[in-house]
């Protein structure tokens with residue numbers, strides 16, 4: 399599913415209307431009806447008292463269709479038109495006339511004061527925000543500003559049409575005043591701002607509804623941003639052939655661990671086994687082998703000479719190294735040596751390498767080598783690690799995370815996994831895939847180590863690397879979602895729980911989508 403900017407959405411609308419010939423009035427009707435179908439379950443017809451706030455443009459036009467549809471169904475609805483009536487034009491005007499001809503009325507904000515409106519809204523159970531949508535330009539003007547300030551203080555449910563009014567669709571501009579919705583029903587394509595912070599916090603729960611825009615119109619924009627959903631995972635997870643053997647599912651090497659971080663290699667290796675890797679070897683500092691090996695019965699081990707309890711060199715000749723199909727390096731390595739073995743890997747190993755955690759810390763010194771590397775490289779930083787890697791403040795990375803991660807991935811020819819809420823995977827070609835699973839229970843030590851093992855496992859089993867990476871991230875988040883919907887709280891989930899619950903997560907996805915198997 400494409401994730402679009404406001405401008406891209408307008409291009410899609412234009413193509414649908416002008417080239418394909420679907421009438422704007424019909425699209426608006428579809429939009430309003432799809433919105434209503436998706437909220438009916440939230441409203442009790444006997445007790446719901448609904449207000450619809452209608453703006454000057456087509457978002458307001460959707461509001462007229464929504465109001466008519468709810469009134470036709472017998473709901474109690476008060477409708478408020480915010481701009482002067484004469485300013486309502488085009489498709490919105492058409493639906494305003496239809497609304498009136500059906501015998502319904504609205505109150506014009508022009509004729510009353512803000513206090514009158516607020517008094518009325520205080521008695522409502524639901525306010526539908528159809529004031530402003532993707533056509534917002536610049537800082538919010540009056541009278542929307544004063545109305546939005548008041549609406550945000552109400553205690554009722556606020557449901558926004560397409561996006562919360564006052565919020566820029568693209569998310570990265572400065573937010574002054576915007577509706578703080580309890581729920582947003584987005585029309586056809588999710589907007590970029592819904593996956594950017596702090597913009598996302600204004601959306602509340604997000605639902606995306608189909609309003610009948612043809613796929614061909616969406617293809618025209620040549621967008622490079624997509625959502626990666628459960629359905630994408632279900633259709634692309636590897637299926638084992640009856641004739642397969644352990645060599646068919648990859649031989650992975652994990653270079654991890656140090657004297658003070660013995661848990662990281664255990665988590666990474668266990669997660670890698672759990673997601674189906676054929677063989678997993680752990681390269682560890684020689685001093686911690688007993689501690690780690692006692693927790694891992696499925697892995698084999700390679701001992702590396704250590705200094706200060708951290709790996710100092712790999713002690714792997716080319717032949718030995720090239721027996722592996724992929725390598726993951728970084729979890730719990732420590733930062734007290736010079737990390738020259740990372741340079742060796744980048745030079746000598748031409749198959750996929752996943753670099754995480756302290757591996758990324760060392761990588762900063764070898765970025766020129768990274769840019770020249772022929773083999774595939776996958777970097778999995780969180781915001782802080784990425785900000786350090788590119789020498790920028792965290793706040794700047796957060797605000798422009800789509801742009802900065804794209805710039806980096808294209809410049810260095812890597813797959814960049816920028817972790818956090820709505821983790822973004824950027825391919826070396828610049829396409830971006832936004833993850834839709836997960837919850838704040840993942841913000842805990844060890845959860846990144848688990849993800850690294852999962853990425854390593856799937857990339858050895860799937861031809862398409864982007865699917866392999868996005869699937870690992872989705873399953874990792876889905877494990878956290880599964881846990882908190884089954885008696886865990888976001889406080890209690892531990893990284894090892896993600897690994898332990900994975901069989902149930904895989905089963906649930908495979909059962910639900912058995913048509914793809």
Ligand SMILES: NC(=O)C1=CN([C@@H]2O[C@H](COP(=O)(O)OP(=O)(O)OC[C@H]3O[C@@H](n4cnc5c(N)ncnc54)[C@H](OP(=O)(O)O)[C@@H]3O)[C@@H](O)[C@H]2O)[C@H](O)CC1
Pocket residue numbers: 407411425426429453454455456457458459460485529530531532533534535536537538539540542559560561585586611
């Ligand atoms: N996705 C679809 O296919 C469909 C979407 N629909 C809905 O249409 C809106 C987008 O409609 P549009 O008319 O382009 O935009 P808005 O509804 O946001 O209104 C734009 C007008 O708002 C005024 N404006 C702009 N910026 C500000 C501001 N900062 N402060 C106050 N007012 C502002 C301005 O009007 P003026 O008269 O004041 O100049 C703009 O012209 C989309 O979001 C969907 O909800 C269609 O229904 C169907 C298809």
Ligand SMILES: [K+]
Pocket residue numbers: 457527528529530531558559560561562563
């Ligand atoms: K809106």
